[in-house]
Amino acid sequence: MSESLLEVRALHTSFPQPHGRANVVDGVSFDVNEGETVALVGESGCGKSMTALSLMRLVPKPGRIESGSIRVGARDVRALPVTEMRRVRGGDVSMIFQEPMTSLNPVQRCGRQIVEAIRLHHAESKAEARGHARDLFGEVGIPDAEERLDAYPHQLSGGMRQRVMIAMALASRPKLLIADEPTTALDVTIQAQIIDLLRGLQRELGMAILLITHDVGVVNELADRVLVMYAGRIAEEGPRRDVLASPGHPYTRGLLRSLPGVVGPEDRLEEIEGVVPPPAQWAHGCRFSNRCPLVFEPCVETQPERFRLSDGHGAWCHATKRDGGGAR
């Protein structure tokens, strides 16, 4: 296995709540290796987007990173001076967002926004950068590139806008692309196209992708490895095949249940009810204990440890540990 490109250890990110600050990202650790696609999965409100923004040090105020370490290549992201950090953003690590509608500057032409991304990281003249931008448009499958460079974002369709975002993210050949719900706001057919595009680009460019999504279908299409997140913590991690085929955490099983057509266990489990509660109401022991169908005493009192299910596959669940993984 290749060496890890991104290494996150015990990341804590907090937001003020009516009664003091709460960690919406609470001790998250994981690695992303070079060329690998890792999916961070969870319902909305589970802290996955805040994890992604923490990696870029883009947590919106008044949120802030409390502790933990983030390493990209040889660099310690949290210790970098601001100017260095800017070189990482859009340089080694790029990011695309959920709403292609609002994530592009509405009053600038698309070309200009891409040229800016290029020139922030490479000393190119405007004309050179524009040629470069045209190539990028070709690469992400935007037809009539020359014309589209001069279009304003509102003149493009949602799918085209997301392609523009991707082109912008690719401007300096990042080693890691963080894609925050890249397909959520799009039509189903367009979603498929964007997924194909991301898969193709990854194969061609060999970059790693950290995919943030709540959609298990997308995970199934793209991911090598899966991290399931619930209420600020990792609930399960493992290779995609293992996690999807034999999930070790009741929450993962619930997620899979909500998706028809994915191979999943048929026995015993009811649908998970409700939504992720706000941080103030997070349970003390296992965060999932107040929604979990398998809950028993230790769940309420103590945080579960990682229970190893197989090579690289682990779940943070008392019930799974008790049943020796056999509960599945």
Added chain:
Amino acid sequence: MEPHVFSNLVTTALFAGLMLALWGARRSLLWRNAGRELVRRRPISLAVVAAYALVAGLDSIAWTDPHDAVGEDQAVLLGVARTVVDRFFPADFQEASYSAPLADRELYGGEPLSHPGAHWLGTDIIGRDVFHRALKGARVALIIGGLTSLIVLPLALLVGVSAGYVGGRLDDAVFFVMSTLASMPSLLLLIALIMVLGVGTVQVCVALGVTGWVGLARLVRAETMKIRELEYIDAARVLGASELRIVWRHVVPNLMHLVVITFALLFSSLVLSEVVLSWLGIGIDGSWGRMIDQARTELSREPVIWWSLLTASIALFALILAVNQVADAVRDILDPRTAGERS
């Protein structure tokens, strides 16, 4: 009916209306939470506003009392109704002319005062106690804000909701009237209205109301148009609710946050407008604006008469600052657009 009896009745009615509104708001979880949040964020400002309201309320309850009559002016004072606030001060609490705060002699001439050392903030040109006048200004300020709001809020709601809900020709007509009124510079329009209507408390409030309702009506109209398209309105209609019932039960309650925000923001601008009107000589008697206007020339006297101006300014400033602070918080809490922007 004696004027002071009428004033007492109005005060009682206003107070009862306020209590009714608060009681209605308490029943809704949303409003209860908003109220609690407001108290948490702005305890001091709310207390200041409440103190002003208390003074104004006490100054609105008046009665005549034969025991009030004292001294040589007995005959004059006998039939005069005095308010609770007035009764904190002696009935003949007036000197001949200016005196400095806590002085025991007149400023000019040096005659001894009839109440030496009792005028905490001095007296004005005809010897009235400045502190007493400043307290009485609170009532005028609340009348300006309250009475005008009583004109503005129902009018804007009625016009805005009907235009937004009915749409079509009615909406076109209302929109035209609103853009016509809005295109006249507000201070000039205000002046023109008062000059035509004449000077007086009610007239000034009516004029302020005419210039003030358009802004809220526009907001209400736009919001009503949005609500009209929502699914639950259709659902209510399918269930057989009459249009009036839909408007009353489903549209109006969803506009109340706009009404409350506008009221809070409107209040201070109304009181500040009255100050300018006072200076133009078309304000309301007994307001802080009048005091400031009268005290303006006193700065060029020798020695300088500063206490009237300072007292009226601070009384005015403290109320406006408190109201602005509360209005700010109210907007943050109730406006979904800015909600969550600040913690």
Added chain:
Amino acid sequence: MIAYTVRRLAYGFATVLGVLTFLFALFFLYATPEDMARRALGEKAPPQALEQWIVNHDYHHPLLWNPDNPGQTLIVDHFRRMLTFDFGRSDADDVLVTRRLRKGVGPSLSLTVPLFVGGLFVSISLALFVATFRETYIDRAGVALCVFAMSVSILLYIIGGQFLIARVLRWFPISGFDPSPEVIGRFLVLPVFVGLAASFGEQVRFYRTVFVEETNRDYVRTARAKGCGDGRVMWHHVLRNAMIPIITRVVLAIPFLFTGSILLESFFAIPGLGSITVDAIHENDFATLRVMVFLGSLLFIVGQIATDICYTLADPRVRLE
């Protein structure tokens, strides 16, 4: 675009007619010419004098309908005169209103233009500064200061400024005006300064809200994610987007530079249009007041149309049909 402009102008003209109708109702139907004559001449004026005054000021035609000559009514007169800018004579001293206005524009502009430009510059830069430090103590202190400044009546700024700077410190004259270029500045510094102090709170807060709202948008996050620094984000992305609400406000304010500032001019004895308005109030001069309201509305409507057109230039998303 042309079709839109024409339609917009037509609606603007309709609004002007609406304003004139309102003014007619207010100044002729509600306050009749007899009322005006009585105000001008006093309550005890003999009927003949009132009659004479009405004839002298051309208010003697029937209000709405003249069976002998349909054109000879006050309502026709009112509309014709206003729309042709033939404003007639003042009700107070028989001077031509137009002549007065012409004399007042210069002094008004010499006060309002520096005030406007200075206010724009000061408040936008302060707002940018405060918005850059949002969610910090600088921001909180800035906002608190703005609310504080907004809570003081403009009258107090004027009185305080005149007292402190002119009377106690004697840096500038208390009031007065002299249009000759060498000394005009001496008279204008204080009113401009006082005007700035009185308006900056509200302005800074408005612009700050605009900037903060803009910096919370998704595209700003995108810009940061591609490596833009704070300065670049502010100048290249936020400012350009914030221009849209700013333009709306600024263009709309320009017409009012001509009508001057009622309070500042009157306190500092600057003989501009604001002073003329105040004189009209004190002299019960309805004719002049009517004209001032009309001109104010006319300028506002022109400003609105200009705003709409500038808006389409600043925001590519707006399409005009």
